[in-house]
Amino acid sequence: MIYLDTAASYPLLPEVKECLIHAFDNTYANSASSHSLGEEVSYEINRVRELLANEIGAYPSEVIFTSGATESNNVAFKSLLLSEKGLEDKKHIVTTQIEHKCIFAITEYLVTLGYEVTYVKPNSDGLITVQSIKEAIRPDTALVSVMHVNNELGSVNPIEEIGQLCFENEILFHSDAAQSFQKVEIDVDDFNVDIMSFSAHKIGGPKGIGAIYIRDLRHRQLAPVIHGAGQEEGLRGGTVAAPLILGFGKAIEVFKSYYSDFSANQIKEKLLEKLSSLDIEFVENGINTLPHCISITFPKVDTETLVRDNENELCLAQGSACSSKEIEPSHVLTAIGLSRELADKTFRISFPINISEQDLDFLCTELLKHSQQT
Numbered sequence: 001m002i003y004l005d006t007a008a009s010y011p012l013l014p015e016v017k018e019c020l021i022h023a024f025d026n027t028y029a030n031s032a033s034s035h036s037l038g039e040e041v042s043y044e045i046n047r048v049r050e051l052l053a054n055e056i057g058a059y060p061s062e063v064i065f066t067s068g069a070t071e072s073n074n075v076a077f078k079s080l081l082l083s084e085k086g087l088e089d090k091k092h093i094v095t096t097q098i099e100h101k102c103i104f105a106i107t108e109y110l111v112t113l114g115y116e117v118t119y120v121k122p123n124s125d126g127l128i129t130v131q132s133i134k135e136a137i138r139p140d141t142a143l144v145s146v147m148h149v150n151n152e153l154g155s156v157n158p159i160e161e162i163g164q165l166c167f168e169n170e171i172l173f174h175s176d177a178a179q180s181f182q183k184v185e186i187d188v189d190d191f192n193v194d195i196m197s198f199s200a201h202k203i204g205g206p207k208g209i210g211a212i213y214i215r216d217l218r219h220r221q222l223a224p225v226i227h228g229a230g231q232e233e234g235l236r237g238g239t240v241a242a243p244l245i246l247g248f249g250k251a252i253e254v255f256k257s258y259y260s261d262f263s264a265n266q267i268k269e270k271l272l273e274k275l276s277s278l279d280i281e282f283v284e285n286g287i288n289t290l291p292h293c294i295s296i297t298f299p300k301v302d303t304e305t306l307v308r309d310n311e312n313e314l315c316l317a318q319g320s321a322c323s324s325k326e327i328e329p330s331h332v333l334t335a336i337g338l339s340r341e342l343a344d345k346t347f348r349i350s351f352p353i354n355i356s357e358q359d360l361d362f363l364c365t366e367l368l369k370h371s372q373q374t
Helices: 014-026 036-056 069-081 101-111 130-136 159-168 242-264 267-277 303-309 331-335 340-344 357-369
Strands: 063-066 092-096 116-120 141-145 172-176 195-199 210-214 283-285 293-297 346-350
Touching: 014 242, 036 063, 036 210, 036 242, 063 069, 069 101, 069 141, 069 172, 069 195, 069 210, 092 101, 101 116, 116 130, 130 159, 159 172, 267 293, 267 357, 303 357, 331 340, 340 346
Parallel strands: 092 116, 092 141, 141 172, 172 195
Antiparallel strands: 063 210, 195 210, 283 293, 293 346
């Protein structure tokens, strides 16, 4: 099986698997316990918290562990908007038409509480421009949320410039960094980001664990998303998932090296060269994209039959993982102007670190086989 869907989830890195086995065997104590084993677990958790904080230029006290980026996004919107002092009369949110679907679910809920939401359209290259955000903000805007890297296109949004705009207008700025963490350098101060979301399984870590960065967290009075016994600065109750956190930490330690080696191989460029040499017609969607991810439309390929014929050979995504089983076309692709027909002929190809040229040859052969070209 050739796995081409790492934007949905990376395979578990071998070092992470080894770390998890060790963690489940040895760090089984509750980190809230006062005995020595509990204190050892608490120390290890805080070591990972510091590791993550150092990666983004934050303080460890500003990092909270969650179950993943979806929960982090919920915290970013609900905990801050519904409890932050000074935001009582600000009921306007700015986000974009190409966010992860969980953002839309959150904003739809907030609309029922009296909020108004402006969804900014990307340009034809799939990018959110600073000017479009500037035109959308209002005096009552409480929060702007723009993802760092789009999960379908792999395009990198100019969040540093957007963050500066929000800073100048004293508006909270959130960015979902699930797709960018460890693949793009992040400094929360340089970006003027107030809140940022992360997910471990996008970098070869375990599923079920992520984190959120909240600037000046200890000076905020935030409503918990999960009420409990005060864990994670009172924001997220429940026994802390120590083994998963340690696995996340190991992924942070090793993923960058893997990704750097992968990027040097220029796999995406090799794929495009092979497609061109075989005269397979294609259109690349988006610009300024990451090395491992490409959204590519094949106007003359019977993509439906290709997927069906290779269901045991190729793992391909037509749209994002959270919507790939739906009949409706990708909201990201339609936002950048693709028709329903072209959206159906589009793959998001996201490479694993161990992809080979033989794998690319197989993919291209199948694309050619299912092409309507003569």
